[in-house]
Amino acid sequence: QVSDYVLSEAGFGADLGFEKFMHIKSRTSDLKPQGAVIVGTIRAIKSHGGVKFTDLSNPNSEAINIGIDNLIHHINNISKFGLKPVVALNIFPDDKPEEIKLVKSLLSNTKAFAVVESDSYSKGGEGNLELGEAVIESSKNKISPKYIYELEDTIKEKVHKLATSIYNAKDVKWAPIASRKVKTFESNGWGNMPICMAKTPLSISHKPRLKALPKDYTFEITDVRASVGAGFIYPIAGSIMTMPGLPGNPRSLDIDSKGNIKGELTA
Template sequence: IHAVEAAHNLLAAVIDAAIFHGQLEIGPSFITWPRTLDVNDRALRHIVTGLGGDEHGVPRESSFIIAAASEIMAILALASDLEDLRRRVGRIIVAQRKDGSFVTAEDLRVAGAMTVLLKDALLPNIVQTMEGQPALVHAGPFGNIAHGNNSLLADQIALKLADVVITEAGFGADLGLEKFAHIVARYGHLKPSAALVVATVRALKSHGGLPLAKLGNEDLDALKRGAENLAAHIDIVRAFGMRSVVAINRFPEDTDRELRLLSDLAEQFGADAAVVNDGFSRGGEGSVELAEAVLAATKDGSNFAPLYAADTPIREQIQTLARRLYGAADVEFLPECQKRIDWLTERGMGTLPVCMSKTHLSLSHNPALKGRPLGFTLPIRNVYPSAGAGFVVALAGDIQLMPGLGKEPAYTRIELGPNGQITGLT
C-alpha cells in the first residue's frame, strides 16, 4: 500500500507542478486525479489545495480517496509484468486540456518514476499459514469501490505451482465474482471451475431483520428470511455457468438446528453442496469435508462465461448487472452521468468493462435494503475512466471512495501493554 500511495501522490504533485509552471494547458477545473491516503477520513472527501498565496500553488478543489480505491492499486493487481505495468501507468488519465484532449501520466513524463516506485510491489508475497502451507497474498483493491480481487500475477503463478487454486474475490457474488468474471478473467484468460460461497448464520439472520444485539440468539424464522440473500448469490454463480459450494463458517453461538436449516436451504436453492466449516476452531482438520466438496465440484469443469460480450456498451453492461444480478427493475442514469458516458464513448472508451462501485451491505445500492430486494431502480450518479486499469468505474447510489470512521472505531480497543504486548487487534 505504501508503494501505491507514493506513486499515486507523486502523480498528484506533478499535476499541480505542471499547473504552477503553466505546462500542458491544464486548467485547475479540468483535473480528475485525486490524492490518496490509507486512513478512513471523511473530512478529506472534498478539499481545497494551493492556498496561501502564489508561491504555494494554484487554488483548486480536490479530494482524497482511500488507497485501495486508487487506480494504481487496480493496475498493480492487473499488470502481467513490468513492461505491462509501465504501459498501464503511462495510460492513466489525470486531466483534460482546454481543447478537451486527455492529459496522461505519460504526457507529464512521470510514468517511468512511478513504475520504479511500484517495481518491487509488483512481485506477489508468499506467506505461510499457521499450519505451514504456502499462500500468495498480493494487492488489495476493495470489492465495493474497486475491482476486489488479488493480483492476476499471483493467480497465474499459483496455477503453475498447484493442482487447485482458490482465489478470493471481495465481498459477495454481486461484487467480487462479477468483477472477477468481467475484468480479471477477461484480461487474464482465466476459466474458473467452481465458486465457493461463504455464508454465516449470523449474517443471514441480520439479512432476515434481526438486530445486532440478538444475532447470538437462535431464530430459525429470521434465518429462513435472510437466507433469500444466499439464494441470490447462488443464482449469480449459476448465471456465470459455474457450480457452487456453500461454506457455512461456524460461530460458537450457532445452534445445530440453525446450521442444519441453513445447509438444507442452501441445497434447496441449488448449491451443489453445503458444508459446515470448522476451520476457525479446528484448523485444516475442520475444513477437510469442505475441501473434498470443492474438489468434487471442480471435477467436471464448468461452462463459465461472462454475462455480456466484450464489445457491449457501458449503459447495456450496467443494465445487465442491475437486472440479472442485483434484482433491479430499472436503471436511472443521472444527467451528469449520461453526459460522461457519451463523452467516454466519443473518445473510444464506450465498451471498456464496467467496475461497479456500490455498497457491499446489500444486493442493491441501498445498504438498508436487506435480504433479496427486488423491483428497485438503481441510480448511477457518475462514471469515470480508469484507462490504465482498463475499465470504467460506475458510482451507484451514495457510495464513497473515502470511507469515514464509525462512532465506535476499532482503534478504541487497541492498546500497548507494559511488556510491549499489543492487545485489541482481534
C-alpha cells in the same frame, strides 16, 4: 505446474468481488475458474432477516427463512457464470444445531453443488476437510465460464444487464451528469471496457438498508468515472464512497493531546 489447485479470494459477495473477478480479472487474463466457494454464516443470514447486530446470537428461525433469500441469490449469481458453487457455512460458537440444520435444508434444492460446514476456527484444518473434498469434486468437470454482458455492449447496456441480473433491479436511473459522461467516454473510444461497479457491500442493491433480496426497485447511478489505464469504467451507485476502509469514528478520538494512544489499539 506449480500446484494441482490454485485458490483466489475475490472479496465481498457474488454481486461485487466475484462479478468483478469474472468480468475483469478472468476475462482479461483468459483464466477460467473451474469452481467457486461462497462463504455464508448463520449470523449474516439472520441479519438479512432483520435481526439487530446485538441479537444475532439468539435463535431466530423466522429471520433465517427471510434472510436466506440473500444467500440463495448469491448462489444464483455464481451459477449464471456457469459455475456450481460450494457453500461453506462458516460455523460460529453460538450457532445452534437446529439453525444449521434449517439453513442446510433451505439450501438443499438450490443451484449449489454442496453445502458443507466450515469449522476450521475451532478445529483447525480438520474442520475444513469436508469443504476441501467438496471443492475437488465440484471442479472435476471442465467448465467454460459464461458472462453477463459482452464487451461490445454500450456502457449503459452493460450496467442494465448487471442491475437486472446481478442486483435484482427492475430498471436503472442515470443522473444527468452520469449520462453526459457516458457519451463522452464512448466518443473517446472507451465504451468497450468492462464495468467495475462502485456500490455498497451491505446490500445487493445500491442502498445499504435494503436487506435480504430487494426487488422491484430502480438501481441508481449518480456518477460514472473512467480508469483508462487500469482498463475499466466505474459507475457510482447511490452515495457510495470510493475510498474504503474508513472507521465509523475518526481515529483521532483515540489519541490524547500528547499523541498517546488511549486504551487498546484496535483495527
